[in-house]
Amino acid sequence: MAHNTGLVCHERYFWHDAGSGAGFSEVNPYAQPDRHPESPDSKRRFLALLEVSGLADELTRIAPRLATPTELQYFHTPAYIDRVAAISAAGGGVIGDSATIGPGSFDIARLSAGGCIAAVDAVVTGQVRNAYALVRPPGHHAESDQGRGYCVFGNAVIAIRHAQRALGVGRVAVVDWDVHHGNGTETAFLEDPSVLTISIHQDRHYPTDRGQLSETGQSAGAHTNLNIPLPAGSGHGAYLAAFDQAVLPALLRFQPELIVITSGLDASAMDPLGRMMCTSATYREMTQRLMAVADACCEGRIVATHEGGYSNAYVPFCGLAVLEALSGRRSAATDPYLEELMSMAGHDVLPHQQSVIDAAAALVSEIPAGR
Ligand code: ZN
Secondary structure: OOOOEEEEOOHHHHHOOOOEEEOOEOOEOOEOOEEOOOOOHHHHHHHHHHHHOOHHHHOEEEOOOOOOHHHHOOOOOHHHHHHHHHHHHOOOEEEEEOEEEOOOHHHHHHHHHHHHHHHHHHHHOOOOOEEEEOOOOOOOOOEOOEEEOOEOOOHHHHHHHHHHHHHOOOOEEEEEOOOOOOHHHHHHHOOOOOEEEEEEEEOOOOOOOOOOOOOOOOHHHOOOEEEEEEOOOOOHHHHHHHHHHHHHHHHHHHOOOEEEEEEOOOOEOOOOOOOOOEOHHHHHHHHHHHHHHHHHHHOOOEEEEEOOOOOOOOHHHHHHHHHHHHHOOOOOOOOOOHHHHHHOOOOOOOHHHHHHHHHHHOOHHHOOOOO
């Protein structure tokens, strides 16, 4: 019998080579070349922990496939797709703002988008109740005509359009808990009332000019975009308060037929790029809360697409917590960092954090009510 939770992964995801880097900067004459932050390591170790913990044995493996040119064009311009293909074939290079690919990355990025499509197929057709697509390269920063922020193709955008156009799904909600703003996903659906996009992120991180509370959607998509730009330093309490007071009420009001999590694990207290304090317990409880809403709205349908997360030590434990929650099982592995991280200051909701949550919560009543 199939297990309730699907897992998409593929060895080739780890072969995408973003080149060298220097923190979040390009290498320059004074910024010494280092390993690129968006390396395979944290994702490979995430998969490794799923296997050694035994949880992988409780999941239904779902094979990815290549997204077709038509599917890529659900979001991207033909000129951009052709440019990525040409640069990939020529051995790699720059495809946009903070986005570099290596040889063969075009097909790996197609497999990344196609892995998210396969996860949607499995959930919407009822093969599994929910699924996690542990894909690479990530997608939530990619714009229609350029790569951005380590992202090549908008994996979640393409998978959502597939759900709507090939599988007849109507209303979809995206919850982006990556520490960075989900600008690409927001752009894709900004004028679309059928997709509610919610991004909870570190205020003015990346992109620094996106993700403000004032952006609530445009034209026909008015009030179907919700940004929650939490101040740097927000932790377990602020994230769960934001969920309880803004994210969950927004979802319950919108009544999606499918929930997509763009799952960056870079809001953790150990992430080298983020400045937030989340732990594996935060990710576990956020997942459980979304599952309760999905049970109420859409027969538990959740698809998570992997995005950022740069702590080689901690991404695996945050990811394991998400998958334990999705599958309703606890593995033998315990988070060796959790007790110390939860003992640190920074987990109580502070007034300047609560004011952002209050402002986001006040926008919920504007969201068009579904069904
Ligand atoms: Zn990120």
